Amino acid sequence: MNTIKFSQLETEQLVTKIQHYFAIELNQDLGQFDAEFLLDFFAKEVGAYFYNRGLFDAQTVISGKLENVSEMIQEGISEIEKPVS
Structure with missing residues (x-):
């Protein structure tokens, strides 16, 4: 199976959720590039x-x-x- 692909809107929404999670739960700022990288990792690996x-x-x-x-x-x-x- 190929890596899961998200639309631009879905990617933006998911990146925002990842950044929010890191800010609230881990007290860390996560840039857009890092959040997209993390999203790509999870899409590919899990x-x-x-x-x-x-x-x-x-x-x-x-x-x-x-x-x-x-x-x-x-x-x-x-x-x-x-x-x-």
């Missing part, structure tokens, strides 16, 4: 973990929905099934 977790969560939700649909189809077919003798 981004796939978050991406894969998102896929897993989406699969779980979709599987649950499909299970409900399958049950509804089975119930619907049972309702119109003709008795045999």
Whole structure:
């Protein structure tokens, strides 16, 4: 998988969040270049973990929905099934 790419707006928002975190939690000023570098590092090194977790969560939700649909189809077919003798 390629490195996760963010739009310019997303990058700006994420850089701002990183800078804010460093200022509040670590009491350190982080320049834009350093924050972008850190964002690139996390996107490259750990981004796939978050991406894969998102896929897993989406699969779980979709599987649950499909299970409900399958049950509804089975119930619907049972309702119109003709008795045999």
